[in-house]
Amino acid sequence: MSFFKKPGFSFSAFFRSSFPLDFYLNSKYLFRWLGLALLVGVMAGSASALFLVLLDLATSYRETHPLIIWLLPAGGFLVGWVYHQWGREAEGGNNLLLQAIQTPSSKKIPLVMAPLVLVATVLTHMVGGSAGREGTAVQMGGALADQLTTVFKLRPRDRKMLLICGVSAGFASVFGTPLAGAVFALEVFLLGQLRYNALLPSFLAAIIADAVTSAWGVGHTLYPVVEVPSMTVWTLGATLLAGICFALAARLFSVASHAVGNTFKKHVAYPPLRPVVGGLVLALVIWSLGTTKYIGLGIPTILASFSTQLPSHDFLVKLALTAFTLGCGFKGGEVTPLFFIGATLGNTLFPWLPLPLELLAALGFVAVFAGAANTPLACLLMAMELFGGSIGLYAGLACAVAYLFSGHTGIYGAQVVENSKHPYYAREAGIRLAAIKRRLF
Numbered sequence: 495m496s497f498f499k500k501p502g503f504s505f506s507a508f509f510r511s512s513f514p515l516d517f518y519l520n521s522k523y524l525f526r527w528l529g530l531a532l533l534v535g536v537m538a539g540s541a542s543a544l545f546l547v548l549l550d551l552a553t554s555y556r557e558t559h560p561l562i563i564w565l566l567p568a569g570g571f572l573v574g575w576v577y578h579q580w581g582r583e584a585e586g587g588n589n590l591l592l593q594a595i596q597t598p599s600s601k602k603i604p605l606v607m608a609p610l611v612l613v614a615t616v617l618t619h620m621v622g623g624s625a626g627r628e629g630t631a632v633q634m635g636g637a638l639a640d641q642l643t644t645v646f647k648l649r650p651r652d653r654k655m656l657l658i659c660g661v662s663a664g665f666a667s668v669f670g671t672p673l674a675g676a677v678f679a680l681e682v683f684l685l686g687q688l689r690y691n692a693l694l695p696s697f698l699a700a701i702i703a704d705a706v707t708s709a710w711g712v713g714h715t716l717y718p719v720v721e722v723p724s725m726t727v728w729t730l731g732a733t734l735l736a737g738i739c740f741a742l743a744a745r746l747f748s749v750a751s752h753a754v755g756n757t758f759k760k761h762v763a764y765p766p767l768r769p770v771v772g773g774l775v776l777a778l779v780i781w782s783l784g785t786t787k788y789i790g791l792g793i794p795t796i797l798a799s800f801s802t803q804l805p806s807h808d809f810l811v812k813l814a815l816t817a818f819t820l821g822c823g824f825k826g827g828e829v830t831p832l833f834f835i836g837a838t839l840g841n842t843l844f845p846w847l848p849l850p851l852e853l854l855a856a857l858g859f860v861a862v863f864a865g866a867a868n869t870p871l872a873c874l875l876m877a878m879e880l881f882g883g884s885i886g887l888y889a890g891l892a893c894a895v896a897y898l899f900s901g902h903t904g905i906y907g908a909q910v911v912e913n914s915k916h917p918y919y920a921r922e923a924g925i926r927l928a929a930i931k932r933r934l935f
Contacts (some may be wrong), residue, residue, distance in 0.1 A: 516797070517774040530646075539667045540702045542635075556790065563789075569617050570768075571623035577823075577825075587633055617758055618824040625791065632664040636661055653848045671709075671879045672701045681868075686914065715796075736847060737896045743895040744863075748900075751816070772819070772821070776815065779815070788808075792831065809838040813835050816835075837859075860873040874889050876909065
């Protein structure tokens, strides 16, 4: 023990001399990012827990008071006016986060993004909009995480990883899928490339955020464990064909949602009026449909698609309502509606393809999302987390095909094409999806 009491002794110098330098540096890196991921995970996980509770309350209220859909124009004006007054810098939403990750020397994400998107999304769901929840959780996680940039005076490269942690934590905590959340954050901001230097921080943030949300007593939707048949020539062909169908649905959704948004911006100059006009149209359409199955998250219909034959038009109606809701200015995510679109499309394909109903619904659930978000690996992991590991081979094929056939379209216009999907698209490398002319076919 006298050795450690020698004058000038330094634990840092001792460990550097006793262990390889890379071991010392990697240990320092691990504990540094463990601490940062813990902070991000606690903030994002707690925010997601609050959001999910409020979302359940809003959904329950809407379902017991169906006439509230006639408040869609008023709710739309409130959402639009609040963002116009206080949230102009946060209006970019997920795309703003992706741009900040791509150029980490850019302006800090405003903290106001978190409460604004939470309140606006809950209001959108309560009055009857067709929207999701991923966008809200990701924006809250990213906005909260970026506040630590100033607190700890982080360099741009560290800020990039911190933002990735925020995206990872938000996604993982809102769906209960830490593996998918971690990879989604690494995969989403550059099309065709993963950033492995942020792999450990992203996983740490996702795991912690998911645990924090669960610790608050907030649960997630449970989906059936899917039994899969043996792979044969017929099931392989059916999976590939289904993947193409899912890709076309993803392309249709991406093109439609951007087209609706551009149309409202072109013809309605005052932003708060866009969701007013859109809300009135939505209220009339929902009233004429005579059902609320296509608004909100649509979880009951998603679950039903695994066991019951549903009307073949379900996926198209949900696609149209969601594209219109988000395009006219209401807030929320696209992912859960994409789950609905994919699961019900898989249900529709059941009579035509030699695959079990629950397998087709599960494949559509993840593959349409893979094609629309250009995140096939995250969607493969999500399939295994939600439906069991045995689905991996089929999900991997369906997601890869959907990713390829969706082309350079997507729900996130700020995505940059780092590596094109096919030589045909090589000229589009280095370009944001928003700058590429969108083609349905």
